[in-house]
Amino acid sequence: MEKATLTFTDVATTVTVPAGTRIIEMSEKVGSGITYGCREGECGTCLTHVIEGAENLSEPSALELRVLAENMAGRKDRLACQCRILGGAAKVRPG
Amino acid sequence: MRSLIGPDGPVALAEGVHWIGALDPDLRSFDVIVRTANGTSYNAYAVRGSGGVAIIDTVKAEFAGAFFARLEAVARYDEIRFIVLNHLEPDHTGALPELLRRAPQAQVLLSPRGLPLLRALLRDDFGRYDIRPVTTGETASLGDCALEFFTTPYVHWPDTQCTWFARQRILFTCDLFGSHFCDARLFNDEAGDFRLAFEHYFDRIMRPFRSFVTEALDLLEPLDFALIAPSHGPILRTNPRDYLQRTRALAKARLGAGPEKALLVIYVSAYGATAGLAQAIHDGAEQEPGVRAALFDLEGAEIAPLLDLIEAADGIALGSPTINGDAVRRIWDLMAALAEIELRGKLGAAFGSYGWSGEAVRMIETRLQGLKLRLPEPGLRVRLHPSAEELAEGQDFGRRLAAHLCGRAPARVLDAPEAAAG
Numbered sequence A: 001m002e003k004a005t006l007t008f009t010d011v012a013t014t015v016t017v018p019a020g021t022r023i024i025e026m027s028e029k030v031g032s033g034i035t036y037g038c039r040e041g042e043c044g045t046c047l048t049h050v051i052e053g054a055e056n057l058s059e060p061s062a063l064e065l066r067v068l069a070e071n072m073a074g075r076k077d078r079l080a081c082q083c084r085i086l087g088g089a090a091k092v093r094p095g
Numbered sequence B: 001m002r003s004l005i006g007p008d009g010p011v012a013l014a015e016g017v018h019w020i021g022a023l024d025p026d027l028r029s030f031d032v033i034v035r036t037a038n039g040t041s042y043n044a045y046a047v048r049g050s051g052g053v054a055i056i057d058t059v060k061a062e063f064a065g066a067f068f069a070r071l072e073a074v075a076r077y078d079e080i081r082f083i084v085l086n087h088l089e090p091d092h093t094g095a096l097p098e099l100l101r102r103a104p105q106a107q108v109l110l111s112p113r114g115l116p117l118l119r120a121l122l123r124d125d126f127g128r129y130d131i132r133p134v135t136t137g138e139t140a141s142l143g144d145c146a147l148e149f150f151t152t153p154y155v156h157w158p159d160t161q162c163t164w165f166a167r168q169r170i171l172f173t174c175d176l177f178g179s180h181f182c183d184a185r186l187f188n189d190e191a192g193d194f195r196l197a198f199e200h201y202f203d204r205i206m207r208p209f210r211s212f213v214t215e216a217l218d219l220l221e222p223l224d225f226a227l228i229a230p231s232h233g234p235i236l237r238t239n240p241r242d243y244l245q246r247t248r249a250l251a252k253a254r255l256g257a258g259p260e261k262a263l264l265v266i267y268v269s270a271y272g273a274t275a276g277l278a279q280a281i282h283d284g285a286e287q288e289p290g291v292r293a294a295l296f297d298l299e300g301a302e303i304a305p306l307l308d309l310i311e312a313a314d315g316i317a318l319g320s321p322t323i324n325g326d327a328v329r330r331i332w333d334l335m336a337a338l339a340e341i342e343l344r345g346k347l348g349a350a351f352g353s354y355g356w357s358g359e360a361v362r363m364i365e366t367r368l369q370g371l372k373l374r375l376p377e378p379g380l381r382v383r384l385h386p387s388a389e390e391l392a393e394g395q396d397f398g399r400r401l402a403a404h405l406c407g408r409a410p411a412r413v414l415d416a417p418e419a420a421a422g
Helices: A023-027 A062-070 B061-072 B096-102 B112-128 B195-220 B240-250 B273-286 B303-312 B329-340 B360-370 B388-405 B416-421
Strands: A003-008 A013-018 A047-052 A077-079 A088-094 B011-014 B017-019 B022-024 B040-042 B045-049 B052-056 B080-085 B107-110 B130-133 B139-141 B146-151 B161-165 B170-174 B227-230 B261-267 B291-297 B315-319 B347-354 B380-383 B412-415
Touching: A003 A023, A013 A023, A013 B416, A062 A077, A062 B112, B011 B227, B022 B061, B061 B096, B080 B096, B080 B139, B080 B146, B096 B112, B107 B112, B112 B130, B146 B195, B195 B240, B195 B329, B227 B240, B261 B273, B261 B303, B261 B347, B261 B388, B273 B291, B273 B315, B273 B347, B273 B380, B273 B388, B291 B388, B303 B329, B315 B329, B315 B360, B315 B388, B329 B360, B347 B360, B347 B388, B380 B388
Parallel strands: A003 A088, A013 B412, B052 B080, B080 B107, B107 B130, B170 B227, B261 B291, B261 B315, B315 B347, B347 B380
Antiparallel strands: A003 A013, A047 A077, A047 A088, B011 B017, B017 B045, B022 B040, B045 B052, B139 B146, B146 B161, B161 B170
């Protein structure tokens, strides 16, 4: 199985995960402040700032794009409940 | 009893600007969390220009009758060009669906973050209306005058914004600068003494978002306002800037932060085992340069002053024994109260002694994570009294927490299954 690495800078933790893992699945387990509200891509609670490796993340869906826009999110922000790491590495912190 | 008698009609704030809200003198509890000894008011406003009328916010649903009666005294529904929603909580949008039925041509202006709530409020009717999200600097023309919008999120919901009417130098702030204080005299220079209500309102509604409040004040303070028109309580026409300055003072942490990172180790202990761990964690944290740790036995502490201290601290470690498969009530009481203060970016940790199952530590971690604290270290659990080795591990735990506070923690590298195991 292809692996990827996610680094959560707020808890100084890097975790190796199967490619395709949603950020939220790991962020809670390692104790990061990236936590969920609705887990359905509606509330924007899990807003995540991507420090490095944005190119290794899944493209945002129309739903995610809408919620990001409504939350006035920055260019490097994603929703942890929607966003998957597809390979390589990415470094994130709470948005 | 003059103060409890409502004005019969709309009340002029300035030429072309009227209060069209409603009074609720009998309310004794707002949103469950605020006691309202003096009731409250739901302030809504109508602003007229040469090109039409803007309605700024509405009222709680059961007061819609009074709102519409006052509105009809200053404007026809077909004159309404804009409906401004500074905040979508039900006490301000209760009359909105009916207002839109009566004035379907009106454009609804709100912050982008308000859109999901408006969709939920209007449901199938959402698509039938002209809805325009606005952000700081955008305007809505009323012909010979205009409204300007300022996005001020989290004062106290994500959607909150303020509206500026430059012609009359009036700032419509919705819940910001509000107070639950019902007085039919409406204006701060005529109403009874509402200082307690003003401060209580801030504490219960705004305090968890105090950084956002400060950001909003920074954005609004340069405006040359002559009057602040909030959505609850007296309209601030005499010395309105005093209320901004008072709010700025209230938005500061009650206790100042020292030069060192502060870690509070707070515990409850039945037989001294969790207390022993707490002492070890405290002592370990103290060994890290630049960190000041403090130890509190919650059994002997009042929660309210502790909240002030937590607000000023950088991290908290909470310890509880497991009794009846649960964390103890004092810890739950404290954790419930944590929602009353700002916790953004703080570090959290859990520890405790147990006899059989030891659920308390996981429960504390779940609650702290739900409050969006970062928990860089898995909780520390010890069966019965900690051994010398376990006390050493407690000290190490404290040192690691302190290192995280200082940004000196060594990077942790895990595989997914390890992370899942916590």
